[in-house]
């Protein structure tokens with residue numbers, strides 16, 4: 250399917266979704282987020298796709314929600330449209346792993362979109378921030394919630410209350426990003442990580458993603474029980490037999506998603 254605000258490329262087992270509103274530093278408007286939700290649903294349905302990468306341009310992953318689109322809205326407009334609620338639910342409902350490959354600005358909704366992905370690989374040029382306070386509002390796509398869980402209260406308060414940007418090194422140190430790589434090799438590194446994920450059994454991949462996300466929703470004892478039951482259930486798959494047999498036979502596993 251052809252989109253206007255994103256470029257979708259499926260190569261081997263990896264779908265790369267590139268945000269493409271260069272004139273607005275990939276600001277997230279309803280059109281773009283609608284297309285992104287559709288493209289993610291399509292990638293989730295496509296049996297060939299085993300991992301997804303969301304990326305932007307060198308200068309900006311995304312500089313936030315589109316301020317021009319939001320500026321004229323009233324409280325009632327925002328409430329009745331549940332502004333970006335359904336789009337963000339659609340993004341986080343994606344079952345296949347999503348890597349955010351971030352170069353340049355990831356601000357406001359851009360930082361929040363990156364945090365909706367499963368992990369973030371950052372170029373050394375990346376800058377993260379929740380500057381909504383400068384606009385007289387607050388983060389509205391998870392910036393006060395996910396960021397606090399990811400980097401802790403003190404740093405999240407600092408970011409959200411001052412609106413300051415965090416560079417890639419600080420973001421890695423704080424646990425916001427999983428790794429920092431040179432800007433010129435960002436896509437290569439993201440692709441290598443996606444290829445690694447694509448080699449695994451899709452069954453254990455989907456269950457592993459679900460269980461890590463459970464950690465954010467449940468108490469520790471509930472989460473541990475959920476994990477244990479999911480672990481037990483994987484012993485009903487051919488891929489478990491294959492993975493363990495391959496280890497013992499000193500060969501690489503040939504997973505068939507069964």
Ligand code: HXC
Nearest residue numbers: 272273274276312313314315316317333356357358389390
């Ligand atoms: C609309 C944006 C934009 C945005 C940049 N642009 N960010 N348009 N919404 N969020 C546009 C600019 O208006 C400009 O267009 C073009 O992109 C280039 O931007 P410049 O400002 O000229 O670039 P530069 O000087 O390099 O500064 C880059 C920047 C700055 C530091 C990233 O653009 C900036 O501060 N942007 C806003 C960041 C922000 O406040 N984000 C939070 C948004 S609120 P023209 O046409 O003028 O050339 C949010 C809420 C999320 O995200 C919750 C939603 C539910």
